[in-house]
Amino acid sequence: xxxxxxxxxxxxxxxxxxxxxxxxxxxxxxxxxxxxxxxxxxxxxxxxxxxxxxxxxxxxxxxxxxxxxxxxxxxxxxxxxxxxxxxxxxxxxxxxxxxxxxxxxxxxxxxxxxxxxxxxxxxxxxxxxxxxxxxxxxxxxxxxxxxxxxxxxxxxxxxxxxxxxxxxxxxxxxxxxxxxxxxxxxxxxxxxxxxxxxxxxxxxxxxxxxxxxxxxxxxxxxxxxxxxxxxxxxxxxxxxxxxxxxxxxxxxxxxxxxxxxxxxxxxxxxxxxxxxxxxxxxxxxxxxxxxxxxxxxxxxxxxxxxxxxxxxxxxxxxxxxxxxxxxxxxxxxxxxxxxxxxxxxxxxxxxxxxxxxxxxxxxxxxxxxxxxxxxxxxxxxxxxxxxxxx
Amino acid sequence: xxxxxxxxxxxxxxxxxxxxxxxxxxxxxxxxxxxxxxxxxxxxxxxxxxxxxxxxxxxxxxxxxxxxxxxxxxxxxxxxxxxxxxxxxxxxxxxxxxxxxxxxxxxxxxxxxxxxxxxxxxxxxxxxxxxxxxxxxxxxxxxxxxxxxxxxxxxxxxxxxxxxx
Numbered sequence: 001x002x003x004x005x006x007x008x009x010x011x012x013x014x015x016x017x018x019x020x021x022x023x024x025x026x027x028x029x030x031x032x033x034x035x036x037x038x039x040x041x042x043x044x045x046x047x048x049x050x051x052x053x054x055x056x057x058x059x060x061x062x063x064x065x066x067x068x069x070x071x072x073x074x075x076x077x078x079x080x081x082x083x084x085x086x087x088x089x090x091x092x093x094x095x096x097x098x099x100x101x102x103x104x105x106x107x108x109x110x111x112x113x114x115x116x117x118x119x120x121x122x123x124x125x126x127x128x129x130x131x132x133x134x135x136x137x138x139x140x141x142x143x144x145x146x147x148x149x150x151x152x153x154x155x156x157x158x159x160x161x162x163x164x165x166x167x168x169x170x171x172x173x174x175x176x177x178x179x180x181x182x183x184x185x186x187x188x189x190x191x192x193x194x195x196x197x198x199x200x201x202x203x204x205x206x207x208x209x210x211x212x213x214x215x216x217x218x219x220x221x222x223x224x225x226x227x228x229x230x231x232x233x234x235x236x237x238x239x240x241x242x243x244x245x246x247x248x249x250x251x252x253x254x255x256x257x258x259x260x261x262x263x264x265x266x267x268x269x270x271x272x273x274x275x276x277x278x279x280x281x282x283x284x285x286x287x288x289x290x291x292x293x294x295x296x297x298x299x300x301x302x303x304x305x306x307x308x309x310x311x312x313x314x315x316x317x318x319x320x321x322x323x324x325x326x327x328x329x330x331x332x333x334x335x336x337x338x339x340x341x342x343x344x345x346x347x348x349x350x351x352x353x354x355x356x357x358x359x360x361x362x363x364x365x366x367x368x369x370x371x372x373x374x375x376x377x378x379x380x381x382x383x384x385x386x387x388x389x390x
Numbered sequence: 391x392x393x394x395x396x397x398x399x400x401x402x403x404x405x406x407x408x409x410x411x412x413x414x415x416x417x418x419x420x421x422x423x424x425x426x427x428x429x430x431x432x433x434x435x436x437x438x439x440x441x442x443x444x445x446x447x448x449x450x451x452x453x454x455x456x457x458x459x460x461x462x463x464x465x466x467x468x469x470x471x472x473x474x475x476x477x478x479x480x481x482x483x484x485x486x487x488x489x490x491x492x493x494x495x496x497x498x499x500x501x502x503x504x505x506x507x508x509x510x511x512x513x514x515x516x517x518x519x520x521x522x523x524x525x526x527x528x529x530x531x532x533x534x535x536x537x538x539x540x541x542x543x544x545x546x547x548x549x550x551x552x553x554x555x
Contacts, residue, residue, distance in 0.1 A: 003394045168406065168407070169432050173406040173432065174393040174394065174403065174404070175404045176402065272431065272432060275430065276430055276431065355434045357433050357436060358431075
């Protein structure tokens with residue numbers, strides 16, 4: 001193990017996956033990921049690879065669409081406004097079935113401008129046909145990169161894969177990470193063999209115009225692909241656990257739920273703190289459990305239903321809001337639990353980098369256990385304030 | 391640097407900033423946890439065992455001893471005595487001071503006190519050995535800059551070892 005920053009844990013893992021084209025545009029808190037890769041490229045450490053600096057995130061994503069269509073293994077990193085600027089292109093990449101791997105260093109959206117962490121950016125991409133997995137720490141981010149390529153490039157899948165890691169909380173943290181060796185990843189990850197690619201020998205068109213008599217079938221195929229990804233992901237997650245001995249579980253990690261009266265569902269780096277609180281409540285004899293949501297797309301409906309089979313009260317803690325409704329994860333969880341009578345309490349916390357101290361998690365769980373809060377949507381950790389408008 | 395050096399000495403470490411390196415000139419803070427067990431907490435530290443103040447002018451806008459444990463220690467870059475610093479921020483916590491700005495000016499020629507205060511932390515707490523810090527310095531910096539920072543760490547560490555806490 002070596003103490004490295006989150007940036008490096010990503011860049012090192014990408015290097016061992018032998019990418020062919022990296023293109024990016026800098027944005028905090030992602031920049032040092034691609035700076036590390038640019039340094040590796042400049043030092044000749046990336047074989048058969050070109051690093052292309054782009055003039056915007058839109059261009060970076062466009063370069064990768066072209067590159068991926070020729071059969072290249074591609075990588076980019078972005079977040080926040082950068083992800084939103086990429087979104088037009090990334091939605092195309094999903095439709096064109098291009099297995100681009102990107103790391104989104106989760107950051108809030110403007111306005112007001114914030115460089116700090118929440119999940120509003122990646123949640124915005126919910127409906128794109130892009131696989132989304134959230135990580136808890138830098139080891140998980142490091143480990144997920146080769147798995148992401150293996151899943152995305154599987155011929156049953158062929159979809160973009162977005163790894164979501166919390167900006168600052170993970171990217172800027174120095175912590176010990178067990179870094180992959182090149183030999184290890186060469187053994188785990190085969191070269192990308194595209195089923196169709198742009199080539200002068202066999203001209204093809206990608207992402208062309210589809211009139212009404214054929215468009216819908218492409219969209220059904222997209223849904224089929226992301227549905228098939230469920231099983232492919234399960235298999236790759238399991239293979240990785242056996243290969244490395246590090247078991248990050250599957251689409252969800254359900255902990256202490258079997259006899260739980262209350263379970264907390266959460267995702268991203270806050271999970272570690274929530275687990276710590278849950279485990280200390282367990283020691284006090286309180287029947288509390290945790291569901292760590294790893295895969296957000298495709299959404300693990302069956303796994304959530306199964307894990308919550310005997311649980312009556314469910315708390316969802318998340319760092320995003322679907323304005324005009326509630327938190328995106330809570331909406332999904334309710335959908336997964338349709339027809340089951342559960343009490344569901346959803347909380348938006350830690351928006352725009354607001355720190356979530358242990359006391360806040362304890363308070364939320366206590367209040368729900370004691371029946372002090374109503375079911376439905378709440379913000380927590382908010383100061384008293386007066387709206388200027390109206 | 392303390393996270394890297396601490397890990398070399400067998401601690402699990404986790405450190406992170408609250409403001410990125412982008413904001414030079416404004417008050418910034420960073421947090422470090424050292425533990426015998428793997429660290430899972432990533433929230434800010436509200437009740438620290440140690441507080442290190444790199445720039446004494448931050449006391450005008452930040453309550454630097456806030457949450458510092460009763461038996462905790464505040465290590466300040468300050469040109470005057472610990473007693474005077476205690477009076478300045480009206481604290482009853484243990485304080486030690488070191489004129490890190492002066493040392494940095496003499497050795498680096500610039501008022502960058504980070505490595506001096508890393509050395510001061512090691513000397514005051516004895517949690518991390520001077521040799522390990524110097525080894526880390528030589529991994530992070532090269533040539534003359536490494537030599538100067540190693541000297542600064544050493545001088546600050548040795549100064550603190552002499553201070554009665």
